[in-house]
Amino acid sequence: MCTDLGKDDFKLLFGNNLNRIRVSKNLSFRKLAQRCDIDYSNLNKIEKGKINISLSTILELAKGLDIHPKELFDFEIDEDN
Numbered sequence: 001m002c003t004d005l006g007k008d009d010f011k012l013l014f015g016n017n018l019n020r021i022r023v024s025k026n027l028s029f030r031k032l033a034q035r036c037d038i039d040y041s042n043l044n045k046i047e048k049g050k051i052n053i054s055l056s057t058i059l060e061l062a063k064g065l066d067i068h069p070k071e072l073f074d075f076e077i078d079e080d081n
Contacts, residue, residue: 005077012049017075019047021065036064 022032022043033040037060045051046061062069 036060
C-alpha cells in the first residue's frame with residue numbers, strides 16, 4: 001500500500017484535495033471559516049500541509065463544506081513518491 005508515503009506528503013495531498021473541494025464550492029477561506037469552527041488563517045495552513053489536524057477538525061471541515069468526511073480523503077496517492 002502507501003508504505004513510502006510520508007506524513008508531510010499526506011498532509012499536502014489532503015490539503016490539495018481540501019482546496020479543490022473548497023474552490024469547487026466557490027468558498028473563500030473566510031466564508032468556509034464562517035461555516036465551521038476553524039479560524040480562516042488555519043484553513044490556509046491546512047491546505048498547504050503546514051499543520052496536522054484532528055478528527056474534530058475533519059468533521060468541522062466536512063460540515064462547512066456540506067460533504068461527508070470521507071470525501072476529504074478521496075484523492076490518489078502516487079505510489080512512486
